[in-house]
Amino acid sequence: MTEIAPTRPFRTGLLRGLRGHCPNCDKGRLFSSYLKVTPTCEVCGHDLGAYKADDGPAYFTILLVGHLVVAPAFFFPFMWETSPWVIVPGALISLTTLILLLLPRIKGAFIGALWSIRRAPAQP
Ligand SMILES: [Zn+2]
Secondary structure, X not given: OOOOOOOOOHHHHHHHHHOOEOOOOOOOXXXXXXXXXXXXXXXXXXXXXXXXXXXXXXXXXXXXXXXHHHHHHOOOOHHHHOOHHHHHHHHHHHHHHHHHHHHHHHHHHHHHHHHHOOOOOOOO
């Protein structure tokens, strides 16, 4: 007889990961440092290291920042009227800050999404 696996809601995994919490229990920390995923959850013991995010979080971060911040910024006249000596350093500093703030959250959400679709490699 086949056992029915408990459900893992996509939104739950996404939100728990977004907050940097273990997607399985919402109590343990997902990261041990800035972007380093904790191998196993210290609360529930879930194998968090099995979820390989690879380049996915960086791709989604670039996608979000590029489409929601950089492209719309060119519609504001001050971008064309202000000296490049002001715009370029200001844009680099603000975009770098935004990307560094978003990247761990997006990586957490990405791992939460992987948890919900059970996208961890099979153990040998
Ligand atoms: Zn946990």
